[in-house]
Amino acid sequence: MILYELDGKEDFRFSPHVWKINMTLLHKGWTSNIERIPVKFSDKSPIEEKGFNTVPVLVDKEKWIGDSIKIAEYLENEYPERPSVFGDETAKNTTFILNKFIDYNFITSFARIIVGDIYNHIHPDDKEYFKVTREEMMGSTIEEISNTSKQRIPSLQKQLEPFRKILKENPYIAGSQPMYCDYILFGFFMWARCSSPKTLLDPTDPIREWRERMLDLYGGYARKARGYKDT
Amino acid sequence: MILYELDGKEDFRFSPHVWKINMTLLHKGWTSNIERIPVKFSDKSPIEEKGFNTVPVLVDKEKWIGDSIKIAEYLENEYPERPSVFGDETAKNTTFILNKFIDYNFITSFARIIVGDIYNHIHPDDKEYFKVTREEMMGSTIEEISNTSKQRIPSLQKQLEPFRKILKENPYIAGSQPMYCDYILFGFFMWARCSSPKTLLDPTDPIREWRERMLDLYGGYARKARGYKDT
Incomplete structure (x- = not known):
């Protein structure tokens, strides 16, 4: 592969x-x-x-x-003989819909917090391309967005509320085991972790505990990736 | 019960x-x-x-x-012996999260289209209460919101996109059979159908075809409810 x-x-x-x-x-x-x-x-x-x-x-x-x-x-x-990443037919369909809602709702809210940090971790050859395309997407300069990025953390935390109830009662979004619905949201947190030193979640947030469990999966694969401890 | x-x-x-x-x-x-x-x-x-x-x-x-x-x-x-309305553990959790996203994203967008129509179908005793509370919630008079309500239909249609792909490929959101994830969105369409004569969906929209299937379920229970044909 x-x-x-x-x-x-x-x-x-x-x-x-x-x-x-x-x-x-x-x-x-x-x-x-x-x-x-x-x-x-x-x-x-x-x-x-x-x-x-x-x-x-x-x-x-x-x-x-x-x-x-x-x-x-x-x-x-x-590869139907390998572990399912979706679950039953209904779980697969609801995961597809959630994927669209999460991408739509969270790309912008994460980006407005971490875009300046991402810019610092872009391959040197890509910096100009990234700056031009992202500033056009966001309708503002990276510096301007960065100036207010920390103020946007509480609104991201609020936006994550639908996941909090499930993660108070379950180790993973999918329940007792992680599935693709977990990897969708986790992808966004890895986006932050591998580019930004900002703290996005409060110490007692059940989403933070879930993120720690996700970082531990598969021999700590994601935890070992080069990144920042708190995001 | x-x-x-x-x-x-x-x-x-x-x-x-x-x-x-x-x-x-x-x-x-x-x-x-x-x-x-x-x-x-x-x-x-x-x-x-x-x-x-x-x-x-x-x-x-x-x-x-x-x-x-x-x-x-x-x-x-x-009543575990009766048909499940959620599906497996993962489907149940993703449905709970979808329920929050759908409520959060769609209450306002439907309300801004149909609130004037709802007002016309409120029990006479409730009219004053409804007007005062809803105008406070929406930060505008019912008349003002109604004046622009038809212009808001295209944006609702766009917001429904995450469901469209699934409903192009499946008879129900849940797949081959309807489940609670179908009833969540259908509840909003029944809110419109039982109060508003406005047409919300284009004739070729797969969401419209799904809504027809939902109206036919259980001996046409929802279709028989007092309402309007096109919403």
Whole structure:
């Protein structure tokens, strides 16, 4: 298998969507035999030739698959003997819908807190590309957004409320075991952890305890990634 | 069993949260032996005495349960021999989270389209209470909101996108059979249908086709409720 992932500075691997797939591959028992090819924001030629514009892209059995949830669905269907990452039919469908809600609701709210920190961890070749595209997306300069980023943490914490009730009563969002619905939100926290020193969660937040459990999974794979302790 | 529900004008029963429970009770096979007690916005004394402020409230085996998803959870746990309305552990948890996201994202966007129509279907005794409380909630008069309500339909349609992909590929949100995750969104469409003549969905929208299937369930129970054809 080949996984095209993001090329950050000095092994800071912060792409939230790649993290969803890192966790899915471990969930399904792939710990080795994955060739990882870093792709730059400023040079996507290895994946663009196949019609893709974003990472992750997975190549398996000569098939090319892009978009994190499509990759997870491909692995689920292609390797039915491995542990399910979705659960039953209803869990799979509700996870797909949650994926869209989480991406839609949380990309902006995380980005407005960490974009300045991400900029500091971008591969030098990509800095100009990142600055131009992100400032256009966000309608403001990275410096301006960074000036108010800490003030935005309480509103992110409030926005996370739907997960808090479940995580007060369950070790994982999926219940007794982690599933793709956990990896979606965790991807966003790894985005922050691998780029930002800011503290996003209060010490007593059940989401923080869940994040610690997620960091411990699969021999502490995510905890060992280069990042910051508190995010 | 006793179900405390909303007392609309001339049998227009528009409460979205009561609809979630109507569908859940039918899903679990209760078609009779449910005593329905209408509660007025302006006089909630039958439920307030027990500490509740909103309908639905269910009374079963001398236990009083409020909040639609808590009622569904109670029925699921108390009657395990009846058909599950949630699915597996993961589906149950993701449905709980979706319930919060849907309530949070869609109450306002539906309300800003239909609040003037709801006002026309409020029990006469409740009109003053409804006008005062809703205008405070929405920070504007009902008339002002109604003036721009039709312009808001395209943005609601766009907001429904996460469901569209699933409903292109599945007859129900839950997959091959309807579950609580279907009843959550359907409750909002019944809120509109039982109060508003506005057309919310385009003729070719897969969400519209799903809504037709939902209206047909359980002998066309929801279709027979007093309402408007197109919402």
